[in-house]
Amino acid sequence: MKVQYSDKVSQVWPLFTNVDIDYGKDVHLYDRLGRKFIDFTSGIGVTNTGHCHPRIVNAIKEQSEKLLHGQTTILYNSMVDQLSYSLQKILPEELNCFFFSNSGSEAVESAIKLVRHATGKPNIICFQGGYHGRSIGALSLTTAKSVYRSGYQPLMPGVFVSPHPYFKQYQGEDTEKRTKQCLDELEHLLNSQSSPSETAAMIIEPVLGEGGYVSPSKEFIKGVRELCNKHDILLIFDEIQTGFGRTGEYFAFKHFDVVPDILVVAKGIASGLPLSGIVANKKLMDKWIPGSHGGTYGPNPLSMAAAIETIKVLEEEDLINNSKQMGSYLLSGLEKFKNEYTEIVDVRGKGLMVGCEFVNENGSPGTLIAEEVRKENLSQGLILLTCGPYNQVIRWIPPLTVKKSDIDRALTIFGSALKNSLGRKNEL
Ligand code: PMP
Numbered sequence: 001m002k003v004q005y006s007d008k009v010s011q012v013w014p015l016f017t018n019v020d021i022d023y024g025k026d027v028h029l030y031d032r033l034g035r036k037f038i039d040f041t042s043g044i045g046v047t048n049t050g051h052c053h054p055r056i057v058n059a060i061k062e063q064s065e066k067l068l069h070g071q072t073t074i075l076y077n078s079m080v081d082q083l084s085y086s087l088q089k090i091l092p093e094e095l096n097c098f099f100f101s102n103s104g105s106e107a108v109e110s111a112i113k114l115v116r117h118a119t120g121k122p123n124i125i126c127f128q129g130g131y132h133g134r135s136i137g138a139l140s141l142t143t144a145k146s147v148y149r150s151g152y153q154p155l156m157p158g159v160f161v162s163p164h165p166y167f168k169q170y171q172g173e174d175t176e177k178r179t180k181q182c183l184d185e186l187e188h189l190l191n192s193q194s195s196p197s198e199t200a201a202m203i204i205e206p207v208l209g210e211g212g213y214v215s216p217s218k219e220f221i222k223g224v225r226e227l228c229n230k231h232d233i234l235l236i237f238d239e240i241q242t243g244f245g246r247t248g249e250y251f252a253f254k255h256f257d258v259v260p261d262i263l264v265v266a267k268g269i270a271s272g273l274p275l276s277g278i279v280a281n282k283k284l285m286d287k288w289i290p291g292s293h294g295g296t297y298g299p300n301p302l303s304m305a306a307a308i309e310t311i312k313v314l315e316e317e318d319l320i321n322n323s324k325q326m327g328s329y330l331l332s333g334l335e336k337f338k339n340e341y342t343e344i345v346d347v348r349g350k351g352l353m354v355g356c357e358f359v360n361e362n363g364s365p366g367t368l369i370a371e372e373v374r375k376e377n378l379s380q381g382l383i384l385l386t387c388g389p390y391n392q393v394i395r396w397i398p399p400l401t402v403k404k405s406d407i408d409r410a411l412t413i414f415g416s417a418l419k420n421s422l423g424r425k426n427e428l
Contacts, residue, residue: 019378024051027399027406029383037378038410040398041385044209045241045353048268049313050401056271056309063305070301073294079304086311087279090250092259097285100277100299104240104266105133107276110293111203111262112137112156114278115234118287121200122157125189125233127164129211129389132203132238141203144210145389160194162186164208165216175217183223196231201262206252209241212388213348213355213395221256234261234284240276241353244268245314245400248324248351255350271310275303319400323351326402330354333411334396343369343422354396357388365390369422376417382410 022032027050029037042048049056070077084098099114101107112124126132126141133139134148140156142148149155165182167175190196202224208214228235237260242252246268249255253263261284266276275298314320327349334347334356343366346357358366358373367390374394377384387395398406 019383026050026053027402035381037381037383038398038406038413039383040396040410041383042397042399043272044267044385045243045246045397046267047272048244048246048400049271049310049317049319050399051272053271053313053401055313056306059305059309060273060302063302067301069297070299070304072299073296077301077304079301079308080299083299083304083308086308090311090315091263091279094259094281095263095279097282098277098279099285099288099293100275100304101295102274102276102298102300102303103133104264104276105135105138106295106298107240107264107266107278108132108138108141108203108238109135110278111201111236111264112141113293114262114280114284114288115201115236117289117292118284119200119234121198123160123194123199124158125160125162125186125194125199125202127162127202127204129164129166129208129214130203130205130238131208131210131241132205133240142210144208144212144387145391160189160199162189162202164204164211164214165220166208166212166214167216176219179217179220179223182220183227186224186227190227190231196233199231199233201234201236202228203236203238205238205240205242206256207242207247207350207353209353210387212357212393213353215255215348215350218256221253221258225258228261236260236262236264238264240264240266244310245320245323246351246353246397248320248327250314250320252350269310270303270307271313273300273303273306275299275307314400317401322402323400326398326400326404326407327351327354329404330396330398330407330411333407334414337415337418341418341422349396352396352398352400352402355387355393356396357393359392365392367392370394372421373414373417376421377413380413380417382413382417384414 020032022030029039131144132141137156140159163182163185165178239251243265263279269275338344338347343358345359358369360366370386370392374384384394387393
């Protein structure tokens, strides 16, 4: 039996219309037909503590009996402080002031507004392949795929796009050379189209998410930081997808030894409830005139309760370490398939943010192959998603609670799916 959306629902992203999801438990999802799926998508980095972690469910239940809406735009609620203190424990000292909202895009909008307001400068530089959300401001900084932007022009003015060193070592590309090229292009941008006196900030995902699960070199991120310092430009890291342990560190910026001026967080912060925020130094945040920015729902008490408990669970269940360990285990399992199938050209990742890139025989992006493999996995009970500019990368983002046995099971399904779909293709 095929479950379908009714035609009363706008099908803006009808990827899994044959799975009508009912409930979730840790790394598993169950549909209304009683089928069990292994979820290696985690809501793209949302359910880092697993689906419906009992401690988080309990915290939400308790909070729901006390207060559903805190009116935090007009009333003080000490939960905001409590959450800020919990976050401060996992952040560098200089990132010590918090502003909360509901979605990732909304937090990116906050960052755009803060940098413009604080510096009085209009321009923002973003990087090719980045994804920062779909509200008009955030979308203007998003270049991961043309489908997100087409039909929505004109977007926000004052945005300039600099190249990202999306390394293609498998095509013989020299990482060092590419890093230098991209940094030179960035400097050139500052000398040509967006002068430092007009550039408020640069925004980057330390590891590209929607853009293909690509990690630039440490030298690149350090180079971006240095250029920002040299020209008095603020640096924003969008860690909406990479945050809260996804890459084997609480935040991905740890891998690069670089601290941003503004950190944007969402997704994994509250294990599934809507919460996002920006974090910056108090001196910078204080440039915002009180009351000049805000919204009705952020931060919501249920989301705050979930977030406070999420941080405890991440810490007490050692999930950041598990992300590191299980990430390496998953990578080595995928490497074996890379050696077996020429269609898999690259397997890469940090922690449990792992990508597996496909190509066609002629080296072009393996969009159809990745889609076929994804679908075959789904039919065998493993939920995976694609990413990358051509949807040529399959991403592996299980909850950070994932165990070796779950990964073994997922890899067995993946192996069988590869055999079925690539075998079928080779017979054509
Ligand atoms: N930035 C990044 C890096 C993201 O991955 C996403 C969501 N995929 C967003 C921003 C937008 O977040 P939201 O969908 O909550 O608006």
